[in-house]
Amino acid sequence: MGIEVAVEGLTMSFGKQNIWQDVSLTLPAGEVSVMLGPSGTGKTVFLKSLIGLLKPQRGRVLINGVDMVGGRERDIYETRKLFGLMFQDGALFGSMTLFDNIAFPLREHTRKRESEIRRMVMERIELVGLLGAEGKLPGEISGGMRKRAGLARALVLDPQIVLCDEPDSGLDPVRTAYLSQLLIDLNARIDATMLIVTHNLDIAATVPDNMGMFFRRNLVTFGPREVLLTSDEPVVTQFLAGRREGPIGMSEEKDAAALAAEADSAAGRPDGPRVIVPQLEPSPGLPPRAAVVRRRERVLGMLDTLPPAARAAIEDTYARQAAARTVPTPSPGGGA
Numbered sequence: 001m002g003i004e005v006a007v008e009g010l011t012m013s014f015g016k017q018n019i020w021q022d023v024s025l026t027l028p029a030g031e032v033s034v035m036l037g038p039s040g041t042g043k044t045v046f047l048k049s050l051i052g053l054l055k056p057q058r059g060r061v062l063i064n065g066v067d068m069v070g071g072r073e074r075d076i077y078e079t080r081k082l083f084g085l086m087f088q089d090g091a092l093f094g095s096m097t098l099f100d101n102i103a104f105p106l107r108e109h110t111r112k113r114e115s116e117i118r119r120m121v122m123e124r125i126e127l128v129g130l131l132g133a134e135g136k137l138p139g140e141i142s143g144g145m146r147k148r149a150g151l152a153r154a155l156v157l158d159p160q161i162v163l164c165d166e167p168d169s170g171l172d173p174v175r176t177a178y179l180s181q182l183l184i185d186l187n188a189r190i191d192a193t194m195l196i197v198t199h200n201l202d203i204a205a206t207v208p209d210n211m212g213m214f215f216r217r218n219l220v221t222f223g224p225r226e227v228l229l230t231s232d233e234p235v236v237t238q239f240l241a242g243r244r245e246g247p248i249g250m251s252e253e254k255d256a257a258a259l260a261a262e263a264d265s266a267a268g269r270p271d272g273p274r275v276i277v278p279q280l281e282p283s284p285g286l287p288p289r290a291a292v293v294r295r296r297e298r299v300l301g302m303l304d305t306l307p308p309a310a311r312a313a314i315e316d317t318y319a320r321q322a323a324a325r326t327v328p329t330p331s332p333g334g335g336a
């Protein structure tokens with residue numbers, strides 16, 4: 001079962017450059033979360049801070065009682081073994097076959113026999129749909145296949161926490177849709193806590209239980225997906241609509257004058273109505289996601305603390321699900 005990751009008051013700077021400050025959030029055990037944010041807002045730095053590879057100046061990241069920021073290096077090293085990481089650039093070794101790339105963490109971190117390694121690697125290769133390609137070099141396959149190989153490698157040590165940094169970058173829309181389904185199926189199979197950094201709005205709309213967003217050195221929001229998807233925060237609506245008009249600029253944030261000019265020209269061009277599309281379900285034949293029941297309890301328990309639009313969306317979602325589960329029974333006496 002997945003493990004909760006609790007982030008408390010995290011602040012990170014490189015020299016004088018502050019990346020983000022006072023970031024607090026909890027990745028609920030076994031749930032899927034997505035982190036959004038314009039380029040350069042520190043999403044990759046955040047992932048690296050969760051596994052203790054970067055050390056924020058303030059705050060804690062608690063996993064099973066171990067603080068990945070200020071804890072003992074020994075404990076951090078052990079806790080890091082719970083993670084599976086899929087890097088932004090795939091990060092495969094170019095001179096190794098896919099098989100050897102995926103086997104690498106097993107050969108590095110365990111003393112398993114080669115026959116056992118073969119069994120485990122082939123199982124992951126099948127899971128990500130790369131059967132038959134295991135003998136190829138990374139340079140001989142497409143970018144989408146390399147992505148999936150990176151995911152297979154992230155999964156080979158049976159991680160309880162999976163971090164994916166832009167798993168969709170460089171994928172076509174169809175491959176991205178398959179990837180979204182793969183992530184949900186993966187969660188149903190292994191019940192790992194998952195955090196996905198992405199710029200892809202389809203993934204954001206259909207995959208996660210929870211969503212957050214970084215902007216201007218802050219975590220703008222983090223919570224149940226419905227909160228971000230119904231948010232009126234200008235930076236959130238601009239990002240979700242992929243508009244030029246709004247606080248997010250090409251290089252950095254825009255200045256006040258540019259914003260005011262835009263507000264004038266953008267007036268009377270409202271975004272389309274916002275519809276919350278249903279979250280993906282695991283593929284037929286897979287078990288239901290264990291996190292769904294836990295999430296329902298958790299979210300219904302916090303309903304009073306959420307904005308009205310998010311509350312309405314959550315109630316609507318769960319009402320629809322309840323209706324779908326209720327099989328209509330014929331009324332006594334034949335009726336109709």
Ligand SMILES: Nc1ncnc2c1ncn2[C@@H]1O[C@H](COP(=O)(O)OP(=O)(O)OP(=O)(O)O)[C@@H](O)[C@H]1O
Pocket residue numbers: 014019037038039040041042043044045046
């Ligand atoms: N090791 C480092 N030393 C100094 N600065 C760094 C280091 N790593 C990242 N940065 C800086 O931190 C900022 C955030 O970088 P990060 O890679 O986390 O952004 P991001 O949100 O992942 O962007 P993208 O969406 O483009 O991947 C950048 O300004 C980057 O230059």
Ligand SMILES: [Mg+2]
Pocket residue numbers: 043044045088165
């Ligand atoms: Mg990044």
